[in-house]
Amino acid sequence: MTEWGDGTRCVHAGSTEPVAGQPFLAGPVLAAPYHLSPGHPGADDFYGRAGNPTWRALESAIGALDGGLCTVFPSGMAAITTLLRTLLSPGDLLVVPSDGYYLVRTFLTGLDVRVREVPTVGPWTAEAVAGARLVLLETPSNPGLDVCDIAAIAELAHAVGALVAVDNTTATPLGQRPLELGADVSVASDTKAVAGHSDVLFGHVSVTDEALWTELQRQRTVSGAIPGPFETWMVHRGLGTLDVRLARQAENAAALVAKLRGHEAVADVRWPGSPDDPSHAIASRQMRRFGGVFTFELASAELVTRFVRESRLVSAATSFGGLHSTADRRAHWGDPVPEGLVRFSAGLEDSHDLVHDVVDALDRAVGGPVQ
Ligand SMILES: Cc1ncc(COP(=O)(O)O)c(C=O)c1O
Numbered sequence: 508m509t510e511w512g513d514g515t516r517c518v519h520a521g522s523t524e525p526v527a528g529q530p531f532l533a534g535p536v537l538a539a540p541y542h543l544s545p546g547h548p549g550a551d552d553f554y555g556r557a558g559n560p561t562w563r564a565l566e567s568a569i570g571a572l573d574g575g576l577c578t579v580f581p582s583g584m585a586a587i588t589t590l591l592r593t594l595l596s597p598g599d600l601l602v603v604p605s606d607g608y609y610l611v612r613t614f615l616t617g618l619d620v621r622v623r624e625v626p627t628v629g630p631w632t633a634e635a636v637a638g639a640r641l642v643l644l645e646t647p648s649n650p651g652l653d654v655c656d657i658a659a660i661a662e663l664a665h666a667v668g669a670l671v672a673v674d675n676t677t678a679t680p681l682g683q684r685p686l687e688l689g690a691d692v693s694v695a696s697d698t699k700a701v702a703g704h705s706d707v708l709f710g711h712v713s714v715t716d717e718a719l720w721t722e723l724q725r726q727r728t729v730s731g732a733i734p735g736p737f738e739t740w741m742v743h744r745g746l747g748t749l750d751v752r753l754a755r756q757a758e759n760a761a762a763l764v765a766k767l768r769g770h771e772a773v774a775d776v777r778w779p780g781s782p783d784d785p786s787h788a789i790a791s792r793q794m795r796r797f798g799g800v801f802t803f804e805l806a807s808a809e810l811v812t813r814f815v816r817e818s819r820l821v822s823a824a825t826s827f828g829g830l831h832s833t834a835d836r837r838a839h840w841g842d843p844v845p846e847g848l849v850r851f852s853a854g855l856e857d858s859h860d861l862v863h864d865v866v867d868a869l870d871r872a873v874g875g876p877v878q
Pocket residue numbers: 582583584585608645649674676677695696697698708709710826
């Protein structure tokens with residue numbers, strides 16, 4: 508049988524067989540200790556830091572979408588840092604994107620490892636991965652939305668004995684399946700589109716190797732970096748609509764990108780979904796679909812402030828992938844990008860409302876004084 512489509516897979520991911528009188532998605536199991544069976548230790552859950560059925564349901568759902576074995580974490584950073592602490596020993600060489608999510612580089616200053624920074628666009632040569640224990644990629648990168656060829660880099664890295672992990676936050680498991688492209692690890696912040704409602708922080712790591720999966724689960728138990736069952740349940744609930752949310756976000760992004768390209772106040776619009784974007788050739792080969800995040804540049808920070816003030820639908824927020832359209836001026840957070848660079852996350856508003864509002868707000872921002 509052919510594989511189910513994305514919508515079907517999201518709705519049914521991690522579901523159990525229907526049982527009369529039982530809910531579609533079982534509620535969160537809120538347990539610190541569990542009752543022990545007389546003959547414990549057995550296979551039962553015994554303590555909430557070590558195991559929880561609500562985690563397992565979501566791990567089975569995300570793992571199925573990623574095509575791997577999943578471990579959930581209380582945030583994207585908890586997922587990434589647990590992965591790095593699990594895989595790296597003192598003195599190991601880690602390759603990281605110089606233009607990826609900035610907190611990863613901040614975390615590394617406290618780790619006793621050697622770090623080589625490579626831009627997402629490369630050059631990805633044998634020298635770039637030489638001596639590495641782990642190559643961490645972020646594609647599309649945040650905030651630049653550059654893209655690199657996961658399969659080609661995995662081949663290079665594996666040839667020198669390095670593992671490859673991909674931060675798949677921007678793409679989501681529906682947009683890209685790094686494990687199928689040859690990566691060993693797919694790691695993500697599910698705070699963004701996977702949870703999708705701007706009300707929970709979450710993360711996960713999916714891997715192909717069972718021993719690594721067991722070790723990640725053990726590290727989570729030992730470190731105590733565990734997600735709350737209620738948050739886990741919220742993410743599972745949100746995951747059911749990921750396909751339709753991404754579709755509307757991508758439709759809105761495409762409509763906005765087309766309009767903004769022709770606007771006099773806007774420069775350098777980037778969206779991997781645009782056929783004329785520098786990242787499109789690789790993105791369209793390795794991505795299954797595009798999302799709602801794009802970037803553009805206004806002439807100054809002040810102009811960005813005016814634009815957000817003038818908009819009735821877009822608010823400033825430093826996340827992406829949620830129901831609401833948001834704009835984030837990345838230089839504000841210290842990213843090495845132009846002062847007026849905006850990372851825009853298209854929400855689920857009606858396309859014509861959003862396009863009208865954004866163009867109107869830009870027109871007024873350009874014409875009017877700062878309030
Ligand atoms: C690409 C990427 N990776 C990781 C993270 C960290 O995730 P979290 O905020 O859930 O800890 C973020 C957050 O913005 C991100 O954009």
